[in-house]
Amino acid sequence: MAASSGRTVGSFLWKCGNFCFNFNTVSSNLTRQVLSRQLCVSAVFHRKNLAAAGPEKFSEEFIKKQVEEFNIGKRHLANMMGEDPETFTQGDIDRSIAYLFPSGLFDNKAKPLMKHPDEVFPKQRAVQWGADGRPFHFLFYTGKQSYYSLMHDTFTKALAVEKHQDRLRGKGLFTQDAKQISLVGSRWLLKEELEELLVETISDHDYARFIQLMERLLSLPYCSAEEDFVQRYRRQLEIQSSKQQVQPLQYDQHGVAYSTGDGRRKTATGTVLLRDSGSGSISINGTNYVHYFPVLQDREQLMFPLHFMGVLGRFDMQCSVSGGGHSSQAGALRLAISRAMLSFLSEGQVETMRQAGLLTPDPRIKERKKPGQEGARRKFTWKKR
Amino acid sequence: MELETRPETFSIFRTQENDPACQSEQHLGQYYTVPPSHFHTVFPHGLPPRYQQQVKTFNEGCVMVRQPALELISHLKRADYSKPTLRYLLYGVKGSGKTMSLCHTVHYCSTQGWLVLHIPDAHLWVKNCKELLPSSYHASRFDQPIQASNWLRNFRTTNEHFLSKIKLRQRYVWTKRESTEEGRPLGELVDMGVSRVKSSSDVVGAVLKELRLQAGGTEGGFRLAVAVDGVNGLWGRTTLKKEDKSPVAPEELTLVHNLRKMINNDWCGGAVIATLSQTGSLYAPSSAYLPQELLGEEGFDSMDPFVPVPVSLYSEKEFESCYLYYLDRHWLQHSHSQTEEGKKEMIFLSNRNPSVLERLCAFL
Secondary structure, eight states, rough: OOOOOOBBBBGGGGGTOOOOOOOGHHHHHHTSOOOSSOOOOOTTTTTOGGGGGSSSOOOHHHHHHHHHHHHHHHHHHHHHHOOOOGGGGGHHHHHHHHHHHHSOOOGGGGGGGGOOOHHSSSOOOOOOOOOOBBSSTTTTOOOOGGHHHHHHHHHHHHHHHHHHHHHHHTTOOOOOOOOOOOOTTTEEHHHHHHHHHHHHOOOOOHHHHHHHHHHHHHHHHHGGHHHHHHHHEEEEOOOOOGGGGOOOOOETTTTTTEEEEEEEEEEEEOOOOEESOOOOOOOEEEEEEEHHHHHHHHHHHHHHHHHHTTTTTOOOEEEEEOOOOOOHHHHHHHHHHHHHHHSSHHHHHHHHHHHSSSOOOOOOOOOOOOTTTTTSOOOOOOOOO | OOOOOOOOOOOBBOSOOOOOGGEEEEETEEEEEEHHHHHHHHSSOOOOOHHHHHHHHHSOOOOEEOOHHHHHHHHHHHTTSSSEEEEEEESSSTTTHHHHHHHHHHEEEEEEOOEEEEOGGGGGGGGGGGGOEEOOOSTTTOHHHHHHHHHHHHHHHHTTHHTTOOSSOEEOOOSSOOOETTTBHHHHHHHHHHHHHGHHHHHHHHHHHHHHHTOOOSTTTOOOEEEESSGGSSSOOOOBBBSSSOOGGGGGGGHHHHHHHSSOOBBBBBEEEOOOOOTSSSSOOOOOSSHHHHHHHEEEHOOOOOOOEEEEOHHHHHHHHHHHHHHHTTTSSSSSGGGGHHHHHHHHHHHTTTHHHHHHHHHH
């Protein structure tokens, strides 16, 4: 995938407050600095060899200057938009830029952006050796100095904890049930994230050894002393089901509870009105579901959410569906039924439905046909001559 | 194929009352067995094909006693046969059991000693005909020798004992050399129609006419039941074409023409029981099941007035009984289908439609 380019607008706002936005005035600012300027934003999952980037392209002073320019540009932007420069957040910046530079492009990474230089310029390593050619770090000649120094630090901390434990044992104050670090709801750093942190590449084996060492540290009873250190290398997991919006139940004039839901699958859209009276009759676009879906598989799709929660004969359904073919209409209705059922269910049941995959919209759509091929994947018949 | 007789054990979905005349509301939802001796004579051609396969598999023919059939039978019991014939029309959604109700009524009629004229599917006469001969009797009409001779053969099987009793009242001339005299038994006419395939359609016409004349007669009178399945085929369009590729209208077919005369209520001493059928019908949308839609204007006017008998899907009790019957016959092999939850799933998937349920259970 080609490296996506994000244009930093901040650098275009000159200190004198000139409001002329000329995107091509980049080089005039920076001719003193590096000539070949590549604005490459590498996200975490970009497999860029950070260590092999060679000598740094952006020096420290350059980065500092960019930061200053960004801050000033931020204040100018706030003034332009009529807002208070002191409380102008990154979200406000994004909105203002989207307003001032509306873009018809589809790719989000191709649109104009203004972000803090730390997010824009990849993290680089400063020159590792001094004027005499002697490296600063004692582990430089290992090749992976940050990784090995991290391992050494971790092991030192583990030894310190063990020493603390021995001292306590000597005093007779050792107890097994000391306060433990809570690891619930968080995960270890991924290999790519660790690489980004250390600004150097590590192999799978190295990563495994690192995790092993951290686990060993955590196995000691008194490791809570190093909690801050450990938490630096863990990330919080988001709770998925809290993202579900459950609408409250509505009641019609006879006091019967009902709820609606809609779903989409591959150009078919369906809406469902679920009523709690109880006879299990389903009408789709005015006709009975046995006549609308003569195929057993489609009816099984409709049955799945109800059967899963065990409420087969409880609801009456009025559905309307359009677009797509019979399978996608059945899938759209299935999603609509699951969403409509949410208001009748408890939290735990919502979670089980989500884990069963009933609430996930199916993202598969028809793949685009490519030029030079007969279909999306099928190539033209290969003729030897 | 031997149909074994076993001692009938008491069960909630079976009834010992095998005579349709004695069945009443208390037997609703229960299965009664058609005696094996009756099976081949009464139903040589009338049953739905899937049901025939089921009979062969289960080694017995069990029919469920349902409301529409009981209603029909009670009407037949109380009707006055000196008045013009009453026409009954069974209608309902696809697969709700119209043909089976018709067969139940036909069984009743034959046990009561009526003469049964059972046309298994009128749609067979208006489509897929390989040979169309111009009729010898009437210039503009067309004959269908194969269908006519098939039907005559089955008619002979059904009504053996009547064939010798009924005597012809008119002389029929078939060709220069062949003719059937007055006073000959009907059986001879039918045999001639079966053997001489070319004139079998005219024979059918003659048979129908004779029966119509003699049905309400006081001396040696018998009751005539005309049972037509898929009657809406008589008034629609056909898929048959003449040699110059112009379509054939139903009136131009001898068989259809004669059958229409039977369905008119200008004779007395019997009943006409008909079912609508979308399954074999031509040029009808699959969602149509009401009489007006399927019969069309012309058909509706001809059938009017009639007694409509709606056939609905299985009720809870009927579904229960069908389920127990399949369980008893070990038809439901899957262990989950024998549980309560499996039953609920089956109710949902089939919506209690008999034919859908049957197809669903076929692979369980």
